[in-house]
Amino acid sequence: xxxxxxxxxxxxxxxxxxxxxxxxxxxxxxxxxxxxxxxxxxxxxxxxxxxxxxxxxxxxxxxxxxxxxxxxxxxxxxxxxxxxxxxxxxxxxxxxxxxxxxxxxxxxxxxxxxxxxxxxxxxxxxxxxxxxxxxxxxxxxxxxxxxxxxxxxxxxxxxxxxxxxxxxxxxxxxxxxxxxxxxxxxxxxxxxxxxxxxxxxxxxxxxxxxxxxxxxxxxxxxxxxxxxxxxxxxxxxxxxxxxxxxxxxxxxxxxxxxxxxxxxxxxxxxxxxxxxxxxxxxxxxxxxxxxxxxxxxxxxxxxxxxxxxxxxxxxxxxxxxxxxxxxxxxxxxxxxxxxxxxxxxxxxxxxxxxxxxxxxxxxxxxxxxxxxxxxxxxxxxxxxx
Numbered sequence: 001x002x003x004x005x006x007x008x009x010x011x012x013x014x015x016x017x018x019x020x021x022x023x024x025x026x027x028x029x030x031x032x033x034x035x036x037x038x039x040x041x042x043x044x045x046x047x048x049x050x051x052x053x054x055x056x057x058x059x060x061x062x063x064x065x066x067x068x069x070x071x072x073x074x075x076x077x078x079x080x081x082x083x084x085x086x087x088x089x090x091x092x093x094x095x096x097x098x099x100x101x102x103x104x105x106x107x108x109x110x111x112x113x114x115x116x117x118x119x120x121x122x123x124x125x126x127x128x129x130x131x132x133x134x135x136x137x138x139x140x141x142x143x144x145x146x147x148x149x150x151x152x153x154x155x156x157x158x159x160x161x162x163x164x165x166x167x168x169x170x171x172x173x174x175x176x177x178x179x180x181x182x183x184x185x186x187x188x189x190x191x192x193x194x195x196x197x198x199x200x201x202x203x204x205x206x207x208x209x210x211x212x213x214x215x216x217x218x219x220x221x222x223x224x225x226x227x228x229x230x231x232x233x234x235x236x237x238x239x240x241x242x243x244x245x246x247x248x249x250x251x252x253x254x255x256x257x258x259x260x261x262x263x264x265x266x267x268x269x270x271x272x273x274x275x276x277x278x279x280x281x282x283x284x285x286x287x288x289x290x291x292x293x294x295x296x297x298x299x300x301x302x303x304x305x306x307x308x309x310x311x312x313x314x315x316x317x318x319x320x321x322x323x324x325x326x327x328x329x330x331x332x333x334x335x336x337x338x339x340x341x342x343x344x345x346x347x348x349x350x351x352x353x354x355x356x357x358x359x360x361x362x363x364x365x366x367x368x369x370x371x372x373x374x375x376x377x378x379x380x381x382x383x384x385x
Contacts, residue, residue, distance in 0.1 A: 077195025255298025
Protein backbone atom coordinates (compact mmCIF):
# COMPACT_ATOMS: atom_id res chain seq x y z
CA UNK A 1 0.00 0.00 0.00
CA UNK A 2 3.00 2.30 -0.51
CA UNK A 3 0.96 4.36 -2.95
CA UNK A 4 -1.33 5.44 -0.09
CA UNK A 5 -0.64 8.23 2.38
CA UNK A 6 0.53 7.76 5.97
CA UNK A 7 -2.83 7.93 7.73
CA UNK A 8 -4.39 5.53 5.21
CA UNK A 9 -1.62 2.98 5.75
CA UNK A 10 -1.92 3.38 9.51
CA UNK A 11 -5.61 2.51 9.37
CA UNK A 12 -5.52 -0.29 6.79
CA UNK A 13 -2.19 -2.21 6.69
CA UNK A 14 -2.46 -5.25 8.97
CA UNK A 15 -5.96 -4.10 9.88
CA UNK A 16 -7.95 -5.88 7.17
CA UNK A 17 -11.45 -7.10 8.01
CA UNK A 18 -11.60 -10.60 9.52
CA UNK A 19 -12.21 -13.04 6.63
CA UNK A 20 -14.15 -15.44 8.89
CA UNK A 21 -16.73 -13.03 10.38
CA UNK A 22 -16.28 -9.78 8.48
CA UNK A 23 -15.36 -7.94 11.69
CA UNK A 24 -13.92 -4.54 10.73
CA UNK A 25 -11.50 -4.61 13.66
CA UNK A 26 -9.12 -7.61 13.39
CA UNK A 27 -9.59 -10.14 16.19
CA UNK A 28 -7.37 -10.48 19.23
CA UNK A 29 -5.75 -13.92 19.30
CA UNK A 30 -5.26 -14.64 23.00
CA UNK A 31 -3.75 -18.10 22.67
CA UNK A 32 -0.46 -19.70 23.61
CA UNK A 33 -0.60 -22.63 21.20
CA UNK A 34 -2.35 -23.85 18.04
CA UNK A 35 -3.98 -27.14 17.01
CA UNK A 36 -2.08 -29.11 14.38
CA UNK A 37 -3.75 -31.32 11.78
CA UNK A 38 -0.86 -33.79 12.03
CA UNK A 39 2.63 -33.63 13.53
CA UNK A 40 4.30 -30.62 11.92
CA UNK A 41 1.22 -29.81 9.81
CA UNK A 42 -0.38 -26.52 10.87
CA UNK A 43 -1.86 -23.28 9.56
CA UNK A 44 1.36 -21.27 9.90
CA UNK A 45 1.31 -20.93 13.68
CA UNK A 46 2.69 -23.36 16.27
CA UNK A 47 3.37 -21.45 19.49
CA UNK A 48 2.79 -17.81 20.37
CA UNK A 49 6.33 -17.08 21.50
CA UNK A 50 7.35 -17.88 17.93
CA UNK A 51 4.47 -16.12 16.20
CA UNK A 52 0.97 -14.82 16.81
CA UNK A 53 -1.53 -13.42 14.28
CA UNK A 54 -2.17 -10.22 16.26
CA UNK A 55 1.54 -9.59 16.71
CA UNK A 56 2.16 -10.25 13.04
CA UNK A 57 -0.56 -7.76 12.08
CA UNK A 58 1.13 -5.10 14.22
CA UNK A 59 4.54 -5.87 12.71
CA UNK A 60 3.13 -5.54 9.19
CA UNK A 61 1.56 -2.22 10.10
CA UNK A 62 4.62 -0.55 11.61
CA UNK A 63 6.87 -1.90 8.83
CA UNK A 64 4.62 -0.17 6.30
CA UNK A 65 4.67 3.11 8.23
CA UNK A 66 8.49 3.10 8.53
CA UNK A 67 8.77 2.02 4.86
CA UNK A 68 10.81 -1.03 5.86
CA UNK A 69 10.77 -4.61 4.63
CA UNK A 70 9.80 -6.17 7.96
CA UNK A 71 9.34 -5.45 11.67
CA UNK A 72 10.00 -7.51 14.80
CA UNK A 73 8.06 -6.64 17.98
CA UNK A 74 9.40 -6.93 21.53
CA UNK A 75 8.17 -6.60 25.09
CA UNK A 76 9.86 -3.22 25.62
CA UNK A 77 12.00 -0.67 23.86
CA UNK A 78 15.00 -1.85 25.86
CA UNK A 79 14.40 -5.46 24.76
CA UNK A 80 14.41 -4.22 21.16
CA UNK A 81 17.69 -2.33 21.66
CA UNK A 82 19.20 -5.34 23.42
CA UNK A 83 18.39 -7.52 20.40
CA UNK A 84 19.99 -4.98 18.07
CA UNK A 85 23.24 -5.25 20.05
CA UNK A 86 22.99 -9.07 19.85
CA UNK A 87 23.65 -8.74 16.12
CA UNK A 88 27.29 -8.01 17.04
CA UNK A 89 30.07 -10.36 18.08
CA UNK A 90 32.40 -10.00 21.11
CA UNK A 91 35.26 -7.69 20.17
CA UNK A 92 33.12 -5.56 17.85
CA UNK A 93 32.39 -1.93 18.54
CA UNK A 94 29.54 0.61 18.56
CA UNK A 95 29.82 4.34 17.94
CA UNK A 96 26.91 6.21 19.51
CA UNK A 97 25.82 9.80 19.90
CA UNK A 98 26.57 10.97 23.43
CA UNK A 99 23.12 12.39 24.19
CA UNK A 100 21.19 9.14 24.64
CA UNK A 101 18.37 7.86 26.79
CA UNK A 102 19.86 6.85 30.14
CA UNK A 103 18.58 3.28 29.85
CA UNK A 104 20.43 2.83 26.58
CA UNK A 105 23.67 4.04 28.14
CA UNK A 106 23.12 1.71 31.09
CA UNK A 107 22.62 -1.25 28.71
CA UNK A 108 25.75 -0.41 26.74
CA UNK A 109 27.97 0.32 29.73
CA UNK A 110 26.81 -2.10 32.41
CA UNK A 111 25.63 -5.08 30.39
CA UNK A 112 27.21 -5.38 26.95
CA UNK A 113 30.71 -4.08 27.72
CA UNK A 114 31.08 -7.06 30.06
CA UNK A 115 30.48 -9.32 27.06
CA UNK A 116 33.13 -7.69 24.93
CA UNK A 117 31.07 -5.13 22.98
CA UNK A 118 32.95 -1.82 22.97
CA UNK A 119 31.14 1.52 22.86
CA UNK A 120 32.46 5.01 22.11
CA UNK A 121 30.39 8.21 22.27
CA UNK A 122 30.69 11.17 19.93
CA UNK A 123 30.09 14.42 21.81
CA UNK A 124 28.44 15.85 18.67
CA UNK A 125 26.54 14.13 15.87
CA UNK A 126 28.67 15.77 13.19
CA UNK A 127 30.48 13.73 10.52
CA UNK A 128 33.92 14.69 11.87
CA UNK A 129 33.02 13.87 15.48
CA UNK A 130 31.40 10.57 14.50
CA UNK A 131 34.24 9.53 12.18
CA UNK A 132 36.81 10.24 14.90
CA UNK A 133 35.25 7.54 17.11
CA UNK A 134 35.35 4.78 14.48
CA UNK A 135 37.85 1.95 14.90
CA UNK A 136 38.60 -1.05 12.65
CA UNK A 137 36.23 -3.04 14.92
CA UNK A 138 33.27 -0.65 14.59
CA UNK A 139 30.24 -2.44 13.14
CA UNK A 140 27.39 -0.21 14.29
CA UNK A 141 26.53 3.49 14.44
CA UNK A 142 23.74 4.09 16.97
CA UNK A 143 21.83 7.37 16.78
CA UNK A 144 18.89 9.12 18.36
CA UNK A 145 17.33 11.96 16.39
CA UNK A 146 15.93 13.96 18.08
CA UNK A 147 17.99 12.96 21.11
CA UNK A 148 16.76 12.44 24.64
CA UNK A 149 16.65 14.87 26.43
CA UNK A 150 18.40 17.70 24.54
CA UNK A 151 16.55 17.32 21.21
CA UNK A 152 19.70 17.34 19.06
CA UNK A 153 19.31 16.39 15.40
CA UNK A 154 21.57 14.06 13.42
CA UNK A 155 21.90 14.23 9.65
CA UNK A 156 20.79 10.64 9.09
CA UNK A 157 21.53 10.51 5.37
CA UNK A 158 25.03 11.94 5.71
CA UNK A 159 25.96 9.79 8.71
CA UNK A 160 24.52 6.65 7.08
CA UNK A 161 26.77 7.16 4.07
CA UNK A 162 29.75 7.68 6.39
CA UNK A 163 29.02 4.50 8.37
CA UNK A 164 28.34 2.35 5.32
CA UNK A 165 31.66 3.41 3.82
CA UNK A 166 33.23 1.93 6.97
CA UNK A 167 31.25 -1.33 6.86
CA UNK A 168 28.95 -0.46 9.78
CA UNK A 169 25.18 -0.76 10.24
CA UNK A 170 23.21 2.36 11.12
CA UNK A 171 20.57 2.17 13.85
CA UNK A 172 18.23 5.10 14.57
CA UNK A 173 16.04 5.34 17.63
CA UNK A 174 13.00 7.04 16.09
CA UNK A 175 10.88 7.11 19.25
CA UNK A 176 10.75 10.91 19.63
CA UNK A 177 9.98 11.57 15.97
CA UNK A 178 7.75 8.59 15.02
CA UNK A 179 7.40 7.51 11.37
CA UNK A 180 4.87 10.31 10.94
CA UNK A 181 7.70 12.83 11.35
CA UNK A 182 10.59 10.99 9.68
CA UNK A 183 11.47 7.64 8.13
CA UNK A 184 15.18 6.95 8.74
CA UNK A 185 15.23 3.85 6.53
CA UNK A 186 14.51 6.02 3.50
CA UNK A 187 17.47 8.21 4.51
CA UNK A 188 19.89 5.29 4.56
CA UNK A 189 19.57 3.74 8.03
CA UNK A 190 19.52 -0.06 8.28
CA UNK A 191 17.43 -0.47 11.42
CA UNK A 192 14.92 1.69 13.27
CA UNK A 193 14.00 1.06 16.91
CA UNK A 194 11.04 2.36 18.87
CA UNK A 195 9.77 2.28 22.36
CA UNK A 196 6.17 1.65 21.30
CA UNK A 197 5.25 2.66 24.85
CA UNK A 198 5.52 6.26 23.73
CA UNK A 199 3.84 7.87 20.70
CA UNK A 200 2.97 4.72 18.77
CA UNK A 201 0.75 3.39 21.57
CA UNK A 202 0.18 6.93 22.77
CA UNK A 203 -2.08 6.33 25.76
CA UNK A 204 0.36 5.46 28.59
CA UNK A 205 -1.19 2.04 29.01
CA UNK A 206 1.38 -0.47 27.73
CA UNK A 207 5.09 -1.26 27.48
CA UNK A 208 6.52 -2.37 24.15
CA UNK A 209 9.27 -2.08 21.58
CA UNK A 210 9.83 -2.78 17.90
CA UNK A 211 12.65 -2.97 15.35
CA UNK A 212 11.99 -2.16 11.69
CA UNK A 213 14.56 -3.25 9.11
CA UNK A 214 15.56 -2.35 5.57
CA UNK A 215 17.24 -5.68 4.77
CA UNK A 216 15.54 -9.10 4.81
CA UNK A 217 18.72 -10.74 6.12
CA UNK A 218 18.57 -8.62 9.28
CA UNK A 219 14.90 -9.45 9.73
CA UNK A 220 15.69 -13.16 9.66
CA UNK A 221 18.39 -12.81 12.29
CA UNK A 222 16.24 -10.63 14.55
CA UNK A 223 13.21 -12.91 14.26
CA UNK A 224 15.45 -15.79 15.38
CA UNK A 225 16.45 -13.71 18.42
CA UNK A 226 12.84 -12.75 19.11
CA UNK A 227 11.93 -16.44 19.35
CA UNK A 228 15.12 -17.64 21.03
CA UNK A 229 15.21 -14.98 23.75
CA UNK A 230 11.43 -14.70 24.09
CA UNK A 231 11.09 -11.01 25.02
CA UNK A 232 7.79 -10.72 23.16
CA UNK A 233 4.80 -8.40 23.65
CA UNK A 234 1.45 -9.86 24.57
CA UNK A 235 -1.19 -10.15 21.83
CA UNK A 236 -3.30 -7.61 23.71
CA UNK A 237 -0.48 -5.04 23.72
CA UNK A 238 -0.07 -5.56 19.97
CA UNK A 239 -3.80 -5.13 19.51
CA UNK A 240 -3.65 -1.89 21.51
CA UNK A 241 -0.84 -0.65 19.25
CA UNK A 242 -2.93 -1.42 16.17
CA UNK A 243 -5.83 0.47 17.76
CA UNK A 244 -3.68 3.44 18.73
CA UNK A 245 -1.66 3.92 15.55
CA UNK A 246 -4.86 4.63 13.62
CA UNK A 247 -4.89 8.10 15.20
CA UNK A 248 -1.11 8.70 15.19
CA UNK A 249 -1.21 11.31 12.41
CA UNK A 250 -3.90 13.35 14.16
CA UNK A 251 -2.21 13.05 17.54
CA UNK A 252 1.19 14.11 16.23
CA UNK A 253 -0.30 17.24 14.68
CA UNK A 254 -1.71 18.32 18.05
CA UNK A 255 1.41 17.25 19.96
CA UNK A 256 3.50 19.49 17.69
CA UNK A 257 1.04 22.39 17.89
CA UNK A 258 1.16 22.31 21.68
CA UNK A 259 4.94 21.81 21.94
CA UNK A 260 5.70 24.72 19.63
CA UNK A 261 3.37 27.05 21.54
CA UNK A 262 4.85 26.01 24.90
CA UNK A 263 8.43 26.34 23.58
CA UNK A 264 7.74 29.83 22.26
CA UNK A 265 6.22 30.90 25.59
CA UNK A 266 9.11 29.51 27.64
CA UNK A 267 11.73 31.05 25.34
CA UNK A 268 10.44 34.54 26.17
CA UNK A 269 10.70 34.18 29.95
CA UNK A 270 13.63 35.92 31.71
CA UNK A 271 14.23 33.03 34.15
CA UNK A 272 14.61 30.50 31.33
CA UNK A 273 18.23 29.88 30.31
CA UNK A 274 17.50 27.88 27.16
CA UNK A 275 14.75 25.99 25.36
CA UNK A 276 15.61 22.89 23.32
CA UNK A 277 13.04 22.26 20.58
CA UNK A 278 13.86 21.67 16.90
CA UNK A 279 10.75 23.56 15.82
CA UNK A 280 12.17 26.83 17.12
CA UNK A 281 14.11 28.92 14.59
CA UNK A 282 16.71 29.45 17.34
CA UNK A 283 17.51 25.73 17.53
CA UNK A 284 21.04 25.30 16.11
CA UNK A 285 19.87 22.48 13.80
CA UNK A 286 16.48 23.91 12.89
CA UNK A 287 17.18 23.95 9.15
CA UNK A 288 18.36 20.33 9.21
CA UNK A 289 15.23 19.38 11.14
CA UNK A 290 13.07 21.15 8.55
CA UNK A 291 14.72 19.19 5.73
CA UNK A 292 14.65 15.83 7.49
CA UNK A 293 11.39 15.92 9.45
CA UNK A 294 7.75 16.44 8.55
CA UNK A 295 6.78 17.21 12.16
CA UNK A 296 8.90 18.45 15.08
CA UNK A 297 7.22 16.27 17.71
CA UNK A 298 5.78 16.97 21.12
CA UNK A 299 8.86 16.87 23.38
CA UNK A 300 10.95 19.85 24.45
CA UNK A 301 13.41 20.59 27.23
CA UNK A 302 13.72 23.83 29.18
CA UNK A 303 16.73 24.80 31.24
CA UNK A 304 16.33 26.85 34.41
CA UNK A 305 19.21 28.51 36.33
CA UNK A 306 19.25 25.86 39.07
CA UNK A 307 17.63 22.70 40.37
CA UNK A 308 15.72 24.85 42.85
CA UNK A 309 14.08 26.74 39.97
CA UNK A 310 13.33 23.48 38.14
CA UNK A 311 11.71 21.93 41.20
CA UNK A 312 9.58 25.03 41.83
CA UNK A 313 8.38 24.89 38.24
CA UNK A 314 7.61 21.16 38.38
CA UNK A 315 5.80 21.35 41.71
CA UNK A 316 3.58 24.20 40.48
CA UNK A 317 2.36 22.40 37.34
CA UNK A 318 -1.26 21.23 37.39
CA UNK A 319 -2.02 19.75 33.95
CA UNK A 320 1.50 18.43 33.33
CA UNK A 321 1.91 15.29 35.45
CA UNK A 322 5.32 14.69 37.03
CA UNK A 323 6.20 11.26 35.64
CA UNK A 324 8.70 9.41 33.50
CA UNK A 325 7.88 8.47 29.90
CA UNK A 326 6.47 10.62 27.11
CA UNK A 327 4.28 10.54 24.02
CA UNK A 328 0.95 9.97 25.75
CA UNK A 329 -2.21 11.97 25.14
CA UNK A 330 -1.71 13.57 28.55
CA UNK A 331 1.10 16.07 29.18
CA UNK A 332 4.01 14.87 31.31
CA UNK A 333 6.99 16.60 32.90
CA UNK A 334 10.18 15.10 34.26
CA UNK A 335 13.54 16.09 35.76
CA UNK A 336 16.11 14.09 33.73
CA UNK A 337 18.95 14.43 36.26
CA UNK A 338 16.97 12.59 38.96
CA UNK A 339 14.61 10.54 36.81
CA UNK A 340 15.26 9.32 33.24
CA UNK A 341 19.03 9.96 33.28
CA UNK A 342 19.80 9.33 36.95
CA UNK A 343 21.91 6.29 35.98
CA UNK A 344 24.26 8.52 33.94
CA UNK A 345 27.15 9.80 36.12
CA UNK A 346 26.67 13.45 37.08
CA UNK A 347 29.99 14.56 35.58
CA UNK A 348 28.99 13.09 32.24
CA UNK A 349 25.49 14.59 32.44
CA UNK A 350 26.90 18.05 33.00
CA UNK A 351 29.42 17.65 30.19
CA UNK A 352 26.56 16.81 27.82
CA UNK A 353 24.44 19.74 28.99
CA UNK A 354 21.97 17.77 31.12
CA UNK A 355 22.08 20.22 34.01
CA UNK A 356 20.27 20.00 37.33
CA UNK A 357 18.02 22.81 36.11
CA UNK A 358 16.84 20.92 33.02
CA UNK A 359 13.17 19.92 32.72
CA UNK A 360 11.76 17.75 29.93
CA UNK A 361 8.18 18.33 28.86
CA UNK A 362 6.05 15.96 26.81
CA UNK A 363 3.14 17.99 25.52
CA UNK A 364 -0.05 15.98 25.18
CA UNK A 365 -3.07 16.70 23.04
CA UNK A 366 -5.01 18.88 25.49
CA UNK A 367 -6.29 22.31 24.45
CA UNK A 368 -3.30 24.52 23.67
CA UNK A 369 -4.64 27.46 25.69
CA UNK A 370 -5.01 25.29 28.80
CA UNK A 371 -1.41 24.07 28.61
CA UNK A 372 -0.12 27.61 28.11
CA UNK A 373 -2.06 28.78 31.15
CA UNK A 374 -0.54 25.96 33.20
CA UNK A 375 2.98 26.89 32.06
CA UNK A 376 2.36 30.55 32.88
CA UNK A 377 1.23 29.86 36.43
CA UNK A 378 4.18 27.50 36.99
CA UNK A 379 6.55 30.20 35.75
CA UNK A 380 5.03 32.53 38.32
CA UNK A 381 6.29 30.15 41.01
CA UNK A 382 9.77 30.37 39.51
CA UNK A 383 9.62 34.17 39.58
CA UNK A 384 8.93 34.14 43.32
CA UNK A 385 12.33 32.58 44.09
